[in-house]
Amino acid sequence: MRKIIIPPIKCQGIKSKLADWILEFVELQKGERWIEPFMGSGVVGFTLQPEKALFCDINPHLINFYNSIKKGEITSKIAREFLEKEGSLLKEKSESHYYFIRERFNETKNSLDFLFLNRACFNGVIRFNRKGFFNVPFGHKPERFAKAYVTKICNQIEKVEKATQTFDWQFVCQDFRQSILQSNQNDWIYCDPPYFGRHTDYFNCWTETEELDLFDLLAKTKSKFILSTWHSNQYRNNSEIEKYLANFEIVTKEHFYHVGATELNRNTMIEALVINFPKLKPQSAKVLYQSQLFI
């Protein structure tokens, strides 16, 4: 079992529980590049630790945060000082301080404020309203930034800090179409788009157009790709798989989602990986993935 590198910023749909399974299908050769057009938290690529990577997202706050780490503007030491200071104000003033930071972030877009909000907000979700303002309410934990929690976050920052100094990792704010078009036969693309039909917001506007553009680009790419999507839940099957992805290999795994208010978020879900290269030899696959269904 691979050690999962938990990132400092959380997001909905974070693949920490599935990263090990996803990475069983990846064997990066020397010189090959890892591309994540929808990096979100970045947990899959961070855990893989590729020598060369392009991490992209349409959300500039995620990308700015990681570029600040890369440039040394945010270090674990700087983050510790910041979280200790703002954390003690949160303890003293509770939600009024959370909303003060939220307002400040919406004006200045400061990356440390983004980190604070991400770790103090309700359920650790990232959500922006139609005007592009962060609008997640307070998570109601005034003592959130206790010493041990701050240390945990700073250790997570330190791991990314070290990786950005060791490896050639680029963080770019761009639409997935650009990221995929930049790829070539020496790349592995891991796509984890917003699931069609789920909650949308300012940075997660996922319509049939985006879905079809993604399938079209993946069908044409010369890179190896892995696409995460949902296969089925107790209510229905993902009809997009049969309609557009039937020509690729599909492996599935049962996964339980704890977060969320909607039917798709709350139940056991069969997760799917759609891949355009031969998966592990069936015999080893059988041993390794006996808990999964192969379709």
Ligand SMILES: C[S@@+](CC[C@H](N)C(=O)[O-])C[C@H]1O[C@@H](n2cnc3c(N)ncnc32)[C@H](O)[C@@H]1O
């Ligand atoms: C399901 S999350 C990715 C989760 C990630 N794999 C993880 O484990 O944390 C989807 C991400 O896609 C991004 N996104 C949405 N629309 C996009 C677009 N058109 N181009 C690039 N990224 C987009 C969102 O900002 C979000 O971070």
